[in-house]
Amino acid sequence: MTEVVLTAERITKTFTGVTALNDVSFDIHAGEVHALMGENGAGKSTLMKVLSGVYHPNAGAIHHRGELVNFTSPRDARDRGILLVHQELSLSPELSVAENVYLGAWPTNRFGVLKKKELHEKTQAALDSLGCNFGPDVRVGTLSIAKQQMVEIARVQAFNANVVIFDEPTASLTESEKEQLFIAIRRLRERGVGIVYISHKMDEIFEITDRITVLRDGELQGTVNTRDVDMAQITRMMIGRDLDQFFHRAQGAAGRDVLEVRHLEKEGLFSDINFKVRAGEVLGLYGLIGAGRSEVAETIFGVRQPDSGQVIFDGEEVDFASPKDAIEKGMALVPESRKEQGLILGMGGRVNITLPHLNLFSKMGISDTKKELEVFNYYREQLEIKTTGPEQPLSDLSGGNQQKFVLAKWLCADPKLIILDEPTRGIDVGSKSSIHKIIAGLAEKGLAVIVISSEMPEVIGVSNRILAMANGRLVGEFSGDDMTEENLINAVSEVPLESASQPSPDDKTKIHELKRTAP
Amino acid sequence: MLLAEQHIWVFLGLSLLLFSLASPYFLTLNNMSNLLTQAAFIGLLAIGMTLVMINGEIDLSVGATLALACALAVGLQSSIGVWPAIFVALCSGAVMGLINGTLLALSGMHSFIITLGALIGIRGIVFIYTGESALMVEDFSYTEIVEVYLGPVSLTALIFLGFAAFFQWMLTCTKHGREAFAVGDNAKSAHEAGIRVKRHKVINFVLCGTLAAIAGVLLSMRLGTAEPNAGKIWELWAIIAVVLGGTRLQGGWGSVWKTVGGVLTLAVLRNGLSLLNTPNYIELMVMGAVLVLALVIDKVLGFGHSK
Amino acid sequence: DEAPEWLGGELKKPLSETRIGITLLYPGSNAYQAKYAEAAEQYTKELGLDATVMDPQGDPATQFNQLQDMVSKNLDAIVLWPTSQNALIPAVRQASRAGIPVITSNSPIGEAGRRYIQSHTGPDDCAQAQQAAEILGDALNGEGNIVVVEGTPGYTVSILRKNCFMDTMEDAYPNIKILASQTAEWNREKAQTVMETYLTKFGDEIDGVYAFDDGMGLGVISALQGAGKKPGEVKVVTCNLFGEGWDAIKNGWETGSNKQSPIDDAILAIQTAVKVANGIEVPAIDTIETPKITADNVDQFERPTW
């Protein structure tokens, strides 16, 4: 191997009460892609924040190109060419691409007056070298997530970075956008940049990385060469045991129709959606990000109103004005963003779980706290949720445990239909597997289940039947042995990918909101 | 869309038109000159408020800061001379801004709380300093300092417009200006990009306090007197003007230029209604209604920036 | 058009074409000011004047703007009830330079501005304060402890009603001790709170109270009633009797005050304004009557309508 660019030695980092990193050592070589893996809350992001100057470690040392460094701010790290591309995108939507690329380091004269022309030209050069098809003067807020990510990568170019850290960059990218990203990453690697790549997606890890370092509970488990290991080994390092069976598929027989959707249409989002779901069945809804699946789900659930079409639920035609109506009729939706739509993070598990069904946990409008605690304890055990108690704010929990609360919240009222939108996004393999088990169990109990997922192995692994969606339309239905990756890809790629990932104006504001509320 | 983004000017144009038709005294040179001068005080507060609000913060203490500067400018001139008194007055504004900003940076409290406290407290200081009665200049020639006109435009109005132009330029063409948006838009990413977010905000609070003090000094020159109650609830008018101008309350977007539009619109409404002999209560109701209307229009036009 | 009798001269132009602007202190803030505003509206209408009554809400800067706007409109005369002793002097000067006559009403402006005005009309606040001192001093037989509830600080009426009261007390009743003095800004509710605190602090030590006006005096009486005092147990003396104060004098809660009619006040100001608008000589100061009122003579006065 080549030269070591960045070394972390025996790093320890604690937050009040939590040891996020304990005596972790780690190094990055020039010209490698180094994967960092581990369960949710293992300390990956924390380690990277330490390396990029966001956090100051409690103990340990960092060497950059052989020199001991002491970063007091991200600026120090950036000045040495170390850049972090965040899990949550870290851009200013109101500023232009150029202003974002050089955020905080704009070329100015002595008096702080911007040199706009120089800024424009430098950015253009950086964008060109990445093959970006947008200009430096576009407002970043109007770009798709993938393009926004390109803006972040352009920073790497612009600052001539020698270490780049990607923290779950593909969590919200489409397949083709991911490919674009990988091309960019490979280019960086060729230029001798040291790259850290964090992801929960195994296929990506094996596709792009050279070495893998695994963390568990803040402890280093070891570093291996990617080509020397397989998925099972990595999984074992991550969770400390073997995963017996990764996917679980519902085994019961499908019963009566629970939901039927006819010609559902919402201008600009989706059109002519027709399908049925039966009791005891898991229906997968596969599509690339932006296909419009979430919107369909939200429309069925009454979050938005369709322009036309019918929804027949449990034998009667329904027209929900709001989720309240849907819930009362026995429908549940586990929304795609647990932070924005799924939970009240500042509050405890007890109130979060019972929120949609308060009438079940109260008498004449007065809360029945005892009953609430019962249900809380029940699901805490059932789903093996790690929490200190019913009032612990959910913001303190790891992503996987938070996700289990979203599930508990929607299961506790015994719905007839449950729609799960990306139920395992950003969730580690261990938790993923247990969520899959839960999903299968639901169907076996006789619920009708719809699972929306952008992860092909997941949809195929858990569904009895799969609908493929692209560009706001259903483009295929598969069941049994037809549920193969190849078939799904073919189905969804019949529509031009580029147009499928263009956000509509309405969604732009939505994306905006999502980012704005990120802490 | 252009219309939507520029609707404050449409608003201003309409009110100008309306009052010109309604009152023969409205569109006179003399009245326009008065109007500009009258607008300048809220205007100076609103410029500072715009900077702070682009950062996603708010400064409720500007009215009290104005009163303090006004009191110091008047109260100190007999002992240390006019210009030193003015200097001290301006410094007081900077210091109040510094206190607000520093408390914000150190404590991590929301500026609404910090400056609400300051609004009450600074007013207390003013009352203590003035002994709760109005201070008066000894030499009324002090009030003549501002009686300089460039054509129909008074010195006070010129100072206001000058600062507006300067800060608009600063926002669009300087590093500090771009930082202002970055900080308000996404403070975390700004911080991680190495922008000194706290220091940046402190600077803007200092600027805001100083502009309030400038307004205070100008007011002392206008009135020749410092009332302990001067500038009471002017912070609200300033905020209203800024919002009318379309600056987003959550930060990240705004323009001093359009704030000027907001300030002028308010001034036209007040002046016009007063020339029309409108009873006070109508004036108050109209002001309230206009404000809500502005929000509704904003919403209906779906002007993406001001959510 | 016929000239009214009180004018004492010729009308230069018909009353209906005479344009007068009136800017008041803060009609919303107490009964006296409210009645004054009402009377001004009514009387100008009666005369058929082209008049505007404006409310600056107690804010000198706003009143300054109103004066400027009136100058823009080129009025025939301006009546100013100043919100501040001095802050309006530059504006008054502007008016006088523009040739528009200004008269002040109820409360005079500072010395430096007097040369820019044609006349001042209103009560003699100093005399009123002396009257109050006398009533209170006599009621206490020159002995005891009193507390004072002040009007809005910095306002001429407050200053006069304070200084002249204190001077008289010091000279004529040296054995009366003033325990405390706080402002309640012409506000009845604030006066009540201030008095409650006095009662907590000094308890039964308080023998008398002087409130700068009757509105605040009524707040004081509420507090006394709340503390379980009997009528007359603590002597309450005020300036400028209000309707309820008249009742209070009759039923013994209030010891004395003086009559100051907002109607007379407004009418005198408007008449003076019309005179100056027509170029007729007016005295530099013209006062309205403010007789003493106590239980002895209260029946000789009508109950004030304010």
Place this chain on the structure above:
Amino acid sequence: MLAFAVFLLVTSLYAPTFLSPGNILDVIRQVSITGLIAIGVTFVVITGRLDLSVGSMLTLLTVIMVDQHNQVGPAMAMAITLLVGALIGAVNGFLVGYMKLNALIVTLAMLSFLQGVTLFYSGGSNVNVADAQTTWFRFFGRGELLGIPAPVWIFVGTAFIASFFLLKTNFGRGIYAVGGNETTSRFSGVQTQKVVFSAYVLSGLATALAAIIMGSRVMGAQNTIGQGYELTVLAGIILGGTSLMGGSGTIWRTVLGISMLGFVQNGLLLLGYPYYVQWLVTWMVIILAVWVDLAAKRGKVFA
């Protein structure tokens, strides 16, 4: 809290009457008007909104209360006052909840608007209760029950009821939920618009209750009587530690915050400081209290 305890101690050393039962009751009675309004506004603040219109609402409602007392008698007048209060709250609630307009600006606009309505209604003049000495209406501001002033009963009673609603009912749960995360609440079937709407209605009702006490206490109303109350109320709520971001806070915290302000004010008056010194102290107390509160949560003093 600590700073406040020290303040109480020092003040009572210099002004012995300060901590006497009589004075304590007196302070609670004096804060009952602000306190009642603050209880209502607390609901709004927990939903993550503001209500700055309560000051001028108090003025208008007091004027209406007193004026209607003379017209239709105390009982009807009280009903009308409550109704108008709820109505104004409903307008605020409609604009903020259903129209989703910015709360700060909407309630500022309402502040100005209501000032206008008040002047229009009263014609600028003051109103007084005609039979102030005899009406049973005097009970609410001036009466006593079991030696405790009526306003205190009403204030404390309302606090209990409000607290119960907030903490123990589904309605209260909705208020917290909306403040905690509005989108999540909507996805969970909470009728967020209705929740925000009702919070404003409660704020209006609470202000009406305060106006009834105010009217009865003063037996008259000036057009400026409620001026500045919105700030005192907000200061008290903040002092109690309710976050302006929404989703947290309790009625008892508000009661505590408002009482703290009351004691500071009263203490300084007893010590003979002019009223405006209390403003300066309020500033320091607010900053100190909120800062300490934050630091305690965060585990460090500097952010």
